[in-house]
Amino acid sequence: MKRSIAPPLLTFLGTLAAALVALELVFHTFLLAPDFKFEDPELGPMNRPHVRVVWSQEGFGVHYTNALGFFGPELRAERPRFRVLVLGSSWAEALNVSPSDGFVAVAGSLVEGSEFVNAAQAGWSPVPALVLLRRVYPEIRPDLVVLQVSGVNAIEAGSVHVERDGDAGWRIVPPRTRSDLELRLKNATDGISRHSAIVTMLLQRANQVLADQSARLRAKFGGPTAPAPPSTGESSDERQEAFRWVLRQMLEVTDHILVLYVPVLSYGVERCANTGERDAAGVRRVANELVLEMIDPTEALCAEYLRTKQPLHGFHNAVMGEGHLNVAGHRIVGELLARSVEAAR
Amino acid sequence: MIYSSFEFFVFFGLLLAALAALGSENARRNLLLVASYVFYGWWDYRFCFMLLGITVVDYFVSLRMELAPDRDHRRRWLLVSLCMNLGLLAFFKYTNFLVGNLRGPLAAFGVALPAHLNVILPVGISFITFQTMSYSIDVYRGRLSPPRRFRDFALFAAFFPQLVAGPIVRGIFFLPQLATIHPIRLENLRVGAEIFLRGFVKKVLFADRLSIFADAVFANPALYSSPTCWLAALAYTGQIYFDFSGYTDMAIGVGRCLGFQLPENFRHPYISTNLSEFWQRWHISLSTWLRDYLYIPLGGNRRGTARTYVNLMITMLLGGLWHGASWTFVAWGALHGLGLVVHRLFGRESDEPRPWGARRLASWAGTFLFVVVCWVFFRAKDFPAAWAMLRKMAWIDPAGVHWFYVHALVILAIAAVLHVGTVLRKERPWVLPLDRPTGLALACALLLVVLFFAPVGTNPFIYFQF
Numbered sequence: 001m002k003r004s005i006a007p008p009l010l011t012f013l014g015t016l017a018a019a020l021v022a023l024e025l026v027f028h029t030f031l032l033a034p035d036f037k038f039e040d041p042e043l044g045p046m047n048r049p050h051v052r053v054v055w056s057q058e059g060f061g062v063h064y065t066n067a068l069g070f071f072g073p074e075l076r077a078e079r080p081r082f083r084v085l086v087l088g089s090s091w092a093e094a095l096n097v098s099p100s101d102g103f104v105a106v107a108g109s110l111v112e113g114s115e116f117v118n119a120a121q122a123g124w125s126p127v128p129a130l131v132l133l134r135r136v137y138p139e140i141r142p143d144l145v146v147l148q149v150s151g152v153n154a155i156e157a158g159s160v161h162v163e164r165d166g167d168a169g170w171r172i173v174p175p176r177t178r179s180d181l182e183l184r185l186k187n188a189t190d191g192i193s194r195h196s197a198i199v200t201m202l203l204q205r206a207n208q209v210l211a212d213q214s215a216r217l218r219a220k221f222g223g224p225t226a227p228a229p230p231s232t233g234e235s236s237d238e239r240q241e242a243f244r245w246v247l248r249q250m251l252e253v254t255d256h257i258l259v260l261y262v263p264v265l266s267y268g269v270e271r272c273a274n275t276g277e278r279d280a281a282g283v284r285r286v287a288n289e290l291v292l293e294m295i296d297p298t299e300a301l302c303a304e305y306l307r308t309k310q311p312l313h314g315f316h317n318a319v320m321g322e323g324h325l326n327v328a329g330h331r332i333v334g335e336l337l338a339r340s341v342e343a344a345r
Numbered sequence: 346m347i348y349s350s351f352e353f354f355v356f357f358g359l360l361l362a363a364l365a366a367l368g369s370e371n372a373r374r375n376l377l378l379v380a381s382y383v384f385y386g387w388w389d390y391r392f393c394f395m396l397l398g399i400t401v402v403d404y405f406v407s408l409r410m411e412l413a414p415d416r417d418h419r420r421r422w423l424l425v426s427l428c429m430n431l432g433l434l435a436f437f438k439y440t441n442f443l444v445g446n447l448r449g450p451l452a453a454f455g456v457a458l459p460a461h462l463n464v465i466l467p468v469g470i471s472f473i474t475f476q477t478m479s480y481s482i483d484v485y486r487g488r489l490s491p492p493r494r495f496r497d498f499a500l501f502a503a504f505f506p507q508l509v510a511g512p513i514v515r516g517i518f519f520l521p522q523l524a525t526i527h528p529i530r531l532e533n534l535r536v537g538a539e540i541f542l543r544g545f546v547k548k549v550l551f552a553d554r555l556s557i558f559a560d561a562v563f564a565n566p567a568l569y570s571s572p573t574c575w576l577a578a579l580a581y582t583g584q585i586y587f588d589f590s591g592y593t594d595m596a597i598g599v600g601r602c603l604g605f606q607l608p609e610n611f612r613h614p615y616i617s618t619n620l621s622e623f624w625q626r627w628h629i630s631l632s633t634w635l636r637d638y639l640y641i642p643l644g645g646n647r648r649g650t651a652r653t654y655v656n657l658m659i660t661m662l663l664g665g666l667w668h669g670a671s672w673t674f675v676a677w678g679a680l681h682g683l684g685l686v687v688h689r690l691f692g693r694e695s696d697e698p699r700p701w702g703a704r705r706l707a708s709w710a711g712t713f714l715f716v717v718v719c720w721v722f723f724r725a726k727d728f729p730a731a732w733a734m735l736r737k738m739a740w741i742d743p744a745g746v747h748w749f750y751v752h753a754l755v756i757l758a759i760a761a762v763l764h765v766g767t768v769l770r771k772e773r774p775w776v777l778p779l780d781r782p783t784g785l786a787l788a789c790a791l792l793l794v795v796l797f798f799a800p801v802g803t804n805p806f807i808y809f810q811f
Binding site for chain 2: 008009011012013014015016019020023027031032198201202205208209212213216217267268269309310311314316317319320321
């Protein structure tokens with residue numbers, strides 16, 4: 001007699017559903033947030049407001065975005081005595097540590113009567129920071145703007161960048177507009193990935209694995225290479241010029257800008273050095289030309305490392321000494337930032 | 346081609362589909378042979394000619410041995426096979442080692458040798474040559490007759506599931522399987538997939554994760570604190586086991602899907618309570634090869650106590666050198682040889698293991714500690730790096746970066762629980778029943794977990810370099 005396929009199929013589907021629900025709960029709570037980005041026409045992917053974000057790839061943090069879509073407390077209705085707007089990338093965003101341990105929060109807790117508004121987002125170069133500054137300045141009206149950078153990256157990084165505009169200077173290139181098909185695909189996946197950590201993970205990993213495997217096969221068989229990232233020049237002078245132009249545009253919005261450079265350090269047995277010394281020099285040169293104060297915590301971070309022998313970058317769930325700042329690193333940068341903000345005040 | 350790579354899954358899927366469509370055993374074997382060469386040539390097609398050369402020579406030699414009128418003639422033909430296999434192994438694997446070691450002494454006599462010769466090490470050369478040598482020796486000893494068809498012998502020599510990193514399959518194990526047909530069967534696919542999945546998880550989820558930690562610490566042990574170095578040594582202990590036994594499981598699983606049996610290569614080596622037992626559980630196909638084709642021909646334990654110890658040392662030194670052309674591998678082999686000698690000197694007469702209790706636990710701890718310390722020589726790139734690691738592990742200069750990689754701690758804890766479970770279950774294997782709907786659903790969930798935690802990128806297996 002032929003056995004019915006229904007009972008084993010139902011058992012399979014039931015067990016799979018139970019396993020997926022259990023996995024979703026674990027992922028959602030401890031490991032990964034469902035997709036929390038939306039497409040901003042000027043800035044590209046942006047955080048949605050009021051979402052819970054779990055970060056566990058490097059360090060661990062559970063963060064909530066505020067009404068502006070950034071990580072930090074809500075903007076106070078009553079304007080404080082001194083308001084600082086922090087623009088920057090993942091370093092300032094500090095998803096890897098708990099919200100109160102990021103250097104923006106540390107500086108905020110040290111400068112009395114101040115409000116630090118963290119408007120940084122992972123992957124941002126100074127170009128989206130400029131776009132955002134123009135957008136939010138009238139509402140936030142900061143007394144001081146802190147621009148966190150890790151190099152003179154205005155040309156190549158992120159979906160928003162600048163390119164040469166004839167002899168006139170530079171112009172901002174908005175994010176690439178998606179084709180109809182891409183939009184339809186994105187809308188189809190967005191609905192699920194916004195609510196499911198597993199689907200978000202699957203999509204992310206599938207992209208990574210496909211990119212990795214296709215790059216390997218291309219390298220083996222010499223197929224077409226991926227298009228080069230948008231760039232108008234490779235030379236250091238070109239990059240510095242673009243960076244200078246972006247800072248000048250910011251200075252047209254506000255005079256009160258402080259540049260915070262966050263280094264990537266290499267930790268040795270009895271030695272500590274900045275791996276991006278040329279980047280630091282480039283940022284310093286442009287900041288000096290525009291008479292902007294630049295905070296460079298390299299020395300303080302290295303001194304702390306040589307004293308304690310514990311790197312200020314890296315986490316116990318990633319490679320120690322590599323990647324982003326850990327809690328101790330954030331504390332040192334936060335203290336330096338607080339000191340400079342006090343002085344600027 | 347690496348089992349955990351995208352192209353392997355495409356290759357294997359297509360191969361299975363084609364094999365299932367073919368009706369005749371002849372056609373299936375021809376296709377398997379071609380597929381095996383594609384698999385090997387994927388890395389560098391030029392070495393397919395080397396593989397073919399070894400196959401032709403060894404098959405011809407075995408036919409000549411079969412027809413040889415006496416033992417002397419057979420021995421001459423065996424010498425041809427041994428010289429070719431060992432010559433190839435020596436040339437590809439040990440030329441630079443030899444040049445590096447002779448450079449200094451010869452310089453004193455005014456002979457200048459280059460620092461490095463551009464010799465590419467073919468993937469799996471040690472496994473291929475040991476496999477074909479065992480075949481020739483078995484034919485010489487009269488334990489095996491050459492297959493009637495050259496194609497069948499070529500399939501044995503190039504069978505892709507175990508071609509590049511073992512297990513070392515002997516002719517007496519594989520060739521009799523060619524007496525029967527091997528159609529694609531659902532039952533074989535199910536069992537093979539389960540074994541493959543087990544290996545895949547070991548490799549991608551455990552070994553590749555542990556390698557992130559072990560690689561970083563072994564690259565610069567002086568930077569790290571003593572507890573971190575101990576954890577890294579344990580992580581490498583786990584990594585090499587999960588990597589190699591994972592590969593073996595995948596090889597056995599792939600072989601099973603194709604309808605072939607491959608020999609067991611690991612039997613929970615880290616639960617061993619003495620070094621002799623460890624070598625009966627670790628890389629079984631190599632240890633039995635060394636026993637049958639080196640240790641016993643040297644005299645084994647039949648020529649007195651002193652000679653037994655000498656034979657043990659020679660076997661383990663060569664076993665160490667087999668792994669890689671470096672003195673650190675020789676040191677690793679020598680340490681294991683010494684350990685085996687000490688175990689023979691002071692060990693119990695009886696082979697019967699004691700019941701688990703304080704004494705057996707102490708024996709296990711001592712054996713495990715010894716194996717962990719020996720892995721330092723195996724992993725370190727040179728002796729200064731090994732000493733630096735051992736200094737840290739001996740708590741001389743304990744200061745440094747504290748890094749307790751969470752993933753390594755979790756994986757090692759899981760490994761410890763699984764090993765305790767293995768002992769409690771009296772070594773009955775853990776099987777995910779893919780023939781049941783619940784097992785199938787759990788396998789899907791397991792793949793999701795693998796996808797999340799596995800590091801991106803295709804990491805070659807450690808034993809590919811051997």
